[in-house]
Each structure stands twice: as structure tokens, then as C-alpha cells.
Amino acid sequence: MSNIRNEDLKIVVVDDSDFSRNSLITILEKNGFNVVGQASSANDAVPLLVTGANVFLVDIVMPEVSGLELAKMLTENGKDIKIIMMSSLNMESIIIESISNGAIDFLTKPFGEQDLIRSLEKIEIEMEKDN
Secondary structure, eight states: OOSOOOTTOEEEEEOSOHHHHHHHHHHHHHTTOEEEEEESSHHHHGGGGGGTOOEEEEESOOSSSOHHHHHHHHHHTSSOOEEEEEESOOOHHHHHHHHHTTEEEEEESSOOHHHHHHHHHHHHHHHHHHO
16 A cells, blocks of 8 residues: 555554553554544543544553443544454453454554564555545
């Protein structure tokens, strides 16, 4: 895929780790993706829907409200939100719960840059088909 990214793809990164969040944003921006917001908690992520965000990269293990609960909240709002869950927990039950809560992909930490890019490129291809 070319370095020209679909401008309609608006990404929010949600992770309670500043290091992880900043690393992801650096990778995304370096690869031409449009990051419209970031949050260190699920509660801070929900208001970012007003940015027009349609892709959320969500860590599962976060204080107060888990990424799984956030995924459920995002999909219940009625907008077409694509969610990619991220976690070092690589248990089948967690992956199944992620998908049942609305995630379209699951990345096991630590994952490589190309794993993240491929996951987002699938969303780009899907969006191009829908247009």
C-alpha cells in the first residue's frame, strides 16, 4: 500500500502507559496515519468521539474502566467505530471477549510495527470498498 493514507481514517490511541501511547503515535504518524486524539483512560477516550474518530486502538488492561468495557461503550453509541484491541494477555477468552465487544482485530503486545500497519491497512481497504 502507498504512503498516502485514507484521510477519512481518524485514529485515537487509548493506553494508560505514556510510553506505549507515545510510541504508537510516533509509528502511526511516521506511516502517514491521521491521529486525532489520545487518552490515558477509557473515561477520557469517550469524549474524543467528537473529533470524528472512527478507529480506536485500545489497551485492554487499564485502571477503573477496562478496554473491553470501553469497546462495548464505543460500539453501543451507534457510530461505525473500528476497534483494535491491544494486550499482553494472549488468552483465547480475552480475544473472544474483545471480538464480542466490537473489536475487529487483536494485537498481542509486544507487536511489531508492521503488525499494526497491516491491521490498519485492512480497515483502509474496507473503507475504500464501502465508498
